[in-house]
Each structure stands twice: as C-alpha cells, then as structure tokens.
Amino acid sequence: MGSLFETARRLLSSLWDALINAFFITAVFGNDDDSFQWIMHWMSEQPSWKGARNVEISTSNVDLLCAVEIDSDEDSSTHSRKVTYLPAVSESYTLWYKYRWMGVTRAVHPNQGGWSTRETLTLSVMTRDHGILAKILQDAKNGYIKAQEDKITIYVSNNSTDGWRELATRPKRPLNSIILDPGTAELVVEDIRDFLSSKEWYAERGIPFRRGYLLYGAPGSGKTSLIHSIAGELGLDVYIISLSRSGLDDTSLADLISDLPERCIALMEDIDAAFYHGLNRETPHASSVETSDDDLDSDRPQPTGRVSLSGLLNALDGIGAQEGRVLFATTNKYNSLDLALCRPGRMDLHIEFKLASRFQAERLFKRFYAPLPSPSASARGSESKHTTASGKRENSHVDTTEDPLIDLSESQAPPAPLSSSSPTPSPSFPPSPSSPPYPSPTATEKHEENTASSGPTYVGVVHSRRAPTLSRDQINALAAQFALAVPERQLSMASLQGFLMMYKTRPFEAVADVEAWVEKELMERRGAEKEEDEQ
Numbered sequence: 001m002g003s004l005f006e007t008a009r010r011l012l013s014s015l016w017d018a019l020i021n022a023f024f025i026t027a028v029f030g031n032d033d034d035s036f037q038w039i040m041h042w043m044s045e046q047p048s049w050k051g052a053r054n055v056e057i058s059t060s061n062v063d064l065l066c067a068v069e070i071d072s073d074e075d076s077s078t079h080s081r082k083v084t085y086l087p088a089v090s091e092s093y094t095l096w097y098k099y100r101w102m103g104v105t106r107a108v109h110p111n112q113g114g115w116s117t118r119e120t121l122t123l124s125v126m127t128r129d130h131g132i133l134a135k136i137l138q139d140a141k142n143g144y145i146k147a148q149e150d151k152i153t154i155y156v157s158n159n160s161t162d163g164w165r166e167l168a169t170r171p172k173r174p175l176n177s178i179i180l181d182p183g184t185a186e187l188v189v190e191d192i193r194d195f196l197s198s199k200e201w202y203a204e205r206g207i208p209f210r211r212g213y214l215l216y217g218a219p220g221s222g223k224t225s226l227i228h229s230i231a232g233e234l235g236l237d238v239y240i241i242s243l244s245r246s247g248l249d250d251t252s253l254a255d256l257i258s259d260l261p262e263r264c265i266a267l268m269e270d271i272d273a274a275f276y277h278g279l280n281r282e283t284p285h286a287s288s289v290e291t292s293d294d295d296l297d298s299d300r301p302q303p304t305g306r307v308s309l310s311g312l313l314n315a316l317d318g319i320g321a322q323e324g325r326v327l328f329a330t331t332n333k334y335n336s337l338d339l340a341l342c343r344p345g346r347m348d349l350h351i352e353f354k355l356a357s358r359f360q361a362e363r364l365f366k367r368f369y370a371p372l373p374s375p376s377a378s379a380r381g382s383e384s385k386h387t388t389a390s391g392k393r394e395n396s397h398v399d400t401t402e403d404p405l406i407d408l409s410e411s412q413a414p415p416a417p418l419s420s421s422s423p424t425p426s427p428s429f430p431p432s433p434s435s436p437p438y439p440s441p442t443a444t445e446k447h448e449e450n451t452a453s454s455g456p457t458y459v460g461v462v463h464s465r466r467a468p469t470l471s472r473d474q475i476n477a478l479a480a481q482f483a484l485a486v487p488e489r490q491l492s493m494a495s496l497q498g499f500l501m502m503y504k505t506r507p508f509e510a511v512a513d514v515e516a517w518v519e520k521e522l523m524e525r526r527g528a529e530k531e532e533d534e535q
C-alpha cells in the first residue's frame with residue numbers, strides 16, 4: 001500500500017511539473033543582478049499587488065519602489081513617512097498581467113559562509129508565449145529607469161566574492177552648481193558624450209572602447225563633485241573602486257573591473273593613496289604589504305589594500321577590462337603617478353583643478369545667496385511689481401543664463417544702496433575696523449545666547465533662519481567685493497564654501513569678515529607648511 005501510495009504521489013508530482021513546464025514560463029531573478037531591482041519596482045506598481053494581504057514592510061528604497069504614504073492625522077508635512085510593501089519571504093502571490101495569471105515567490109538563501117544571503121524572486125507566468133516575459137522585462141526596465149531619472153546610483157564592492165552592490169541612490173547635482181574655470185565642465189561632458197556615441201568608430205579600428213580621465217589638483221576643488229554631476233547629466237551609474245580596501249588584491253581588482261556594466265563611470269578616488277610610497281614604478285615597494293620598518297613606525301595611516309601597480313595597469317587595459325566604461329581617477333599628487341598609468345589609453349584626458357580664482361569665488365557667492373525660485377517667491381515678486389513707485393512693470397535686463405538660481409522677480413525691484421536696503425541691515429557692513437575678525441553671533445543671536453535663562457542656550461545659526469532676500473544688483477555688488485578679498489588661487493572652493501556656511505544668513509557680514517578670515521587661513525596654512533618642512 002505504502003509503495004503504491006508513494007508511486008502515485010511521484011507520478012502526480014511529475015505530472016504537475018510537466019503541466020507547469022508546458023503552460024508556464026518561469027523566471028528567477030537574483031538580487032545580485034540589476035533585473036531584480038527592475039522586477040521589484042515593476043511589482044510594486046502592479047494594481048493587483050497593492051491588494052496583497054501578506055506583505056513585508058520596508059522604509060528603505062521608497063524612492064524607487066512604488067511607496068504608500070502614511071500620514072499622521074495632524075500635520076502631513078512633518079509626520080508623513082513613506083513605506084513600501086515587499087513580498088514576504090517564502091510566500092506565494094498571485095498577480096494578473098494582461099489577463100494572464102502569474103505567481104510570484106520571494107526566497108532567501110543563506111550563503112555557505114553564513115555571512116551574506118542571496119535573495120531570489122521567482123515569477124511564473126501562465127503562458128506559452130516567450131514574448132510575454134520579454135515584455136514584462138522591458139516594462140520593468142523602463143519603469144525602473146524612469147523612476148531613477150533624477151537620481152544616480154552608486155555601487156561599491158565590499159569583498160571579492162560578492163561583486164558589486166548598490167550602496168545608495170543620490171539626487172542628481174546640476175552641472176552648473178560646480179563652479180570651475182569657464183569651459184572645464186563642458187569640455188569633459190562633451191568628451192564623454194562623444195566617446196559614448198563612438199562605439200562603432202572604435203570597433204572598426206580595433207581600438208579598445210574605453211576612456212579614462214585623470215582629475216588632479218588641489219583638495220576641495222570640485223573633482224569628486226564634478227564626477228557625480230557628470231554621472232547625473234549623462235545618466236550613468238557610479239561604481240566606486242576603493243584601491244585601499246582591505247582584502248583587495250590584483251586578481252579581485254581584475255574581476256571587479258571585468259564585472260563592470262558596459263555604460264558606467266568607474267571611479268578611483270585618490271589613486272595615489274592606495275600605494276604607500278606613491279604610485280611609481282621606481283618604488284618597487286609600491287604595495288603596502290612590503291612597507292619597511294621605518295614606514296611602520298611613522299604616524300601615517302597604513303593602507304590595507306594589496307594591489308600592485310602592475311595589477312592595476314593590467315586591470316585597466318588587460319583583456320578582461322570592460323568595454324564602454326568611463327574611468328575617472330582623482331589625485332592630489334599628480335607628479336607621484338607613474339607615467340605608465342597616465343599614458344593615453346589608460347588616462348586619456350588629464351584635467352587640472354586649481355585653487356579658487358576670483359571668478360569662481362564671485363560665482364560661488366552669487367549661488368550661495370541667490371534665493372531659490374519658489375512659487376511663493378514669484379508671487380511676492382509679482383506683488384512688488386504692482387507696488388513700485390512708478391506703478392509700471394519694469395522689463396528685466398537680467399542675464400538669465402548666468403545663474404538660474406537667481407530670482408528674476410526679486411531682481412526687478414529698483415536697486416537700492418547696499419548699506420540701507422537689506423531687510424536686516426547689518427551693523428558690520430560696510431566693513432569697519434572694529435568688526436570682529438572671525439564669525440561672531442549676530443546681534444539677535446547674541447541676544448538669544450544671553451537671555452537664555454528662559455529657553456535653550458546655544459551659539460550658532462538656527463537652520464530655519466533665512467538670509468535676507470537680496471536683489472540681483474545687491475548680490476552682484478556683494479559678490480564682487482567678496483571676490484576682491486579672496487586672493488587668486490590661494491584657497492580651495494571647499495574652504496570658501498565652508499566660510500560661507502558660517503555666514504549662511506548673513507551675506508553682508510560675510511563680505512565684511514572675509515578679509516580677516518582669508519588672512520587667518522593663509523597664516524594657518526603657512527604654519528602647517530613650516531611644520532611639515534621641519535619634519
């Protein structure tokens with residue numbers, strides 16, 4: 001009876017499998033592949049999925065998966081939080097797609113080592129038509145790309161076995177927010193655009209379809225920011241290759257590079273830092289594993305990577321190197337790089353980033369204090385148009401191409417003398433000899449600090465405080481004065497940005513105090529350089 005029963009069970013089971021194979025198409029998506037994200041996004045958009053009764057709740061990835069907003073009863077702007085529904089593990093779901101039944105199962109498979117897990121999503125569609133699967137994939141990919149339109153995705157690799165892993169999605173940074181010498185950003189963007197559209201040209205001539213850019217120069221001058229901005233502009237994902245990552249050796253580096261997708265930006269930051277002695281062939285101990293005792297005694301951080309220069313060179317243009325990728329490398333020590341690394345084919349375009357020029361300082365100031373265009377601001381602007389003394393609508397002569405952030409409506413107000421026109425006139429503008437050399441709390445902030453017995457005690461600027469709304473003429477005049485006080489090519493853009501951050505709401509005081517700040521910065525730098533020389 002027992003064997004009869006078992007035979008019948010097996011027969012039924014294989015009949016069922018044969019039936020499934022004959023009438024269903026089954027596809028498995030693993031979370032180590034991009035298609036997993038497409039399908040997750042696609043599922044989250046399906047109307048029949050929204051009625052699922054057994055789901056896992058997630059608050060991450062809400063930007064990419066179709067999310068449900070949960071509001072509190074009171075104030076939705078402050079209390080709303082988005083969540084998304086994911087298929088629960090080991091649960092089967094039924095969906096309908098173009099009148100076809102579809103089963104979905106999500107499973108988690110522990111890795112042998114037990115450290116990381118692999119997830120799969122299995123889709124079984126009741127159809128004999130393979131075109132349906134292709135259509136689902138196409139829809140899923142298009143939907144995912146659309147959801148990512150205003151974002152860039154950053155990938156990293158944690159260890160050699162896991163390959164690339166999505167680290168985060170970031171909003172795109174507009175290219176014009178990076179203030180460089182005229183034409184620099186455009187040069188790189190146009191170069192990449194032209195490269196990406198020249199695949200056939202390379203194929204016909206048998207030249208490897210790869211291009212490398214080396215951005216070198218002063219720290220804090222916008223190298224990384226430009227790369228992220230270009231990624232957004234061209235819709236490319238960024239794959240960060242950290243050469244000093246522990247456990248990375250020549251073989252795993254080559255594997256990682258050959259695993260890159262065809263169109264992407266591979267980014268190696270501070271390429272010199274991975275090699276203790278500088279990236280140079282003349283220093284045979286380039287790899288950190290071969291550091292001398294003297295080096296180990298020094299205070300400098302010990303790099304942990306085990307990549308050698310020849311390993312890097314092979315990974316960049318060996319036979320396994322991915323075609324179609326755009327490589328960006330950044331360094332602050334251009335001269336310490338080996339010539340072989342810098343040669344065309346590996347790094348085709350070398351772009352120098354200098355310390356801030358007056359031109360850059362001026363633009364940075366303008367961007368920093370330009371009011372954000374908002375519906376309420378334009379409403380205010382149109383109100384002010386009606387209340388001008390002449391009662392006429394004045395024609396704007398402002399150059400809108402210069403900086404889109406500057407609010408045109410505000411600029412139409414007649415220019416007023418700087419010292420009296422600010423809605424919150426600053427006591428320290430124009431600069432007086434007695435103004436404090438370094439940022440000090442404004443009159444209101446001091447007041448807040450001193451009378452704090454009844455409230456919180458703090459020093460600094462509360463985030464909700466806003467800079468006074470300045471007209472275009474005011475901003476231009478202040479920016480020109482600010483730039484005049486900044487010495488040509490002496491300070492980085494990052495440090496200028498840091499200074500302006502301290503004066504987030506006080507443009508007049510920023511201009512008044514910048515000279516003293518510059519002096520202090522330069523003195524500190526000279527001191528640090530002297531110390532370094534003495535060592």
Ligand SMILES: Nc1ncnc2c1ncn2[C@@H]1O[C@H](COP(=O)(O)OP(=O)(O)OP(=O)(O)O)[C@@H](O)[C@H]1O
Binds near residue numbers: 226
């Ligand atoms: N040219 C610039 N225009 C606008 N902002 C800039 C510029 N340069 C630097 N910044 C600002 O300074 C900060 C640091 O910039 P970033 O990391 O791009 O510099 P970096 O050159 O890559 O520095 P490092 O060589 O130290 O990595 C960022 O917040 C960025 O917004």
